[in-house]
Amino acid sequence: MDQSSGDTIPVTAAWIPEKRGHVYFIGWKSEYFNQGGWTPQKRCEQVTQKFQEFYSQNRLNYISSGKHNGYPVICGVTNLGEICNGSNQLFTVRSGSNPDELIRRLMDIAEGKTSEPLLQNSGKQTYIPVQAFLVQSPIIDIQGSRNTQR
Template sequence: MKLSLFFSGLAVTLTTLNINVYPAFSQSGYEVNFPDEVTFSCQEMFDPVMKAKLPMTVAWVPERKGYVRFITWKSKLFGQQWNPSSRCRVVSSRFEQSYQMGSLQYLTAGTTNGYPIVCATTLGGSCNSENQLFTMEYTRNPWEVLGSLISIMTGSTSGTIMQSAETSTYLSVTNYIKNAPIITVDDLR
């Protein structure tokens, strides 16, 4: 008798726990928690040009309730170890670390060990192996890649988006996060 009451009580308790553990779902069918600060990550998102989901380095911008795309990873020229997904994860982590340390103020381009790179720096700073975010194929022009990011952000608008110091171009990460087109959460599906 006591054992029967024990199992009945256990069943009621487990049922109650299940109700408490699984909160009500939103209308979209699932609940997603987003950070309350800018965070960089690698996400699989739909690329309308390629008509496929691709790994992308993105920044979650809570004030805008969406993602800002920085890089879509497509190139397979770096071999299987550095396929688009693995590059996305590593580079997104570098963006996040640089942002958290306060060193991701501007993006600029340069070379290190003969390879073109994009790096995180201050205005007027230069690229080196310590602030490098990612390496490109040796045939790529890093200034064109930086120019592409600027084009994404500016669209048809004008304003203080990039700044120059001597012959280098600098992209303000803060302005990019504030002005680049938003990717909605629906693009994650």
């Protein structure tokens, strides 16, 4: 739920059995990509599916950022040092945006804006260890949400 407007926002979340609850990854509010037919709902559905596929294939050990085809992207990688490409891209970030800033905002969610950061670096690239993120992130209430990673 968007606190400022009261609107329901599509959410990509993960079910964490040990916590018996969902952990928030991304709320899809931006309509920047609407011109290409990518509504927030459609982006949520597609990206949630990618998160699930990567996770199920053991390809989501870290979340990182980079560029693909000249666009800033967020990707899921298996190992530190891997770079973003078409096969590991989770989603595109608005042109001119800093994808590392998005990763830092994801970390704010996991950390509750406290504790040691989970970020790891390899050269100039930043990585979030996904398992540590899931364990540390607070549980959310996603009543009525259809788009969850399980």
